[in-house]
Amino acid sequence: MTGFRRLAIPEVIEITPPKHGDHRGFFSEVFKRSALEAEGIHIDWVQDNQSLSAERGTVRGLHFQAPPFAQAKLVRVLRGAIYDVAVDIRKGSPSYGRAVTCEISAERWNQLLIPAGFAHGFMTLTPDTEVFYKVDAPYSRESEGAILWNDPALGIEWPDPGAAPVLSDKDRVAPLLSEFNSPFG
Known part of the structure; x- marks a missing residue:
């Protein structure tokens, strides 16, 4: 049976599908719409994305992604491990500006559901980490946005990778939460 664990912000949910193994290997239904719907989660996924971080x-x-292209995400790790972060950016939310975190790994076989209205990011905990995630809206360059990953106001306790984090130029110069006007009202 699929496991569901709501994090400190209950709209963010850790999901662990069952994994059945024997001498041949294993089998798992990693996505099962009916299991999500039984938990009251009704999302029409439209695209799968995959990334490799060396x-x-x-x-x-x-x-x-800002409305009308706001995206819910269902994130899983195919190889390696990540420290996954979701930040509530919904104006008027009692948890606005708060972050929740969860380690996701191929070994733990868990996933994280992040609804629209949250900024999302992760740090890889292992080399050659592959992340796979579903989204419920297409990507739109005009609707993309970011918040600085290490903004002290967010209070995220990122792991120490033992060296300077590897960042894109875009992520390095993202605005602070205090400089940000959320499109989620």
Whole structure:
């Protein structure tokens, strides 16, 4: 049976599908619409994305898509491990500006559901980490946005990768939360 664990911000949910193994290997239904719907989660996924981060300590995020292209994400790790972060950027939310975190790994076989209205990012904990995620809206360059991954106001306790984090130019210069006007009202 699929496991569901709501994080400190209950809209963000850790999901662990069952994994059945024997001498041949294993089998798992990693996505099962009916299991999500039984938990009251009704999302029409439209696209799958996959990324490879070669170095440990690679940071991707904190990213979001503004309406009308806002995206919910269902994130899983195919190889390696990540420290995954979701930040509530919904104006008027009691948890606005708060972050929740969860380690996701191929070994743990868990996933993280991040609803629209959250900025999302992760740091790789192992080299050659592959991340796979579903989204419920297409990507739109005009609707993309970001918040600085290490903004002290967010209070995220990122792991120490043992070297300077690997960042894109875009992520390095993303605005602070205090400089940000959320499109989620």
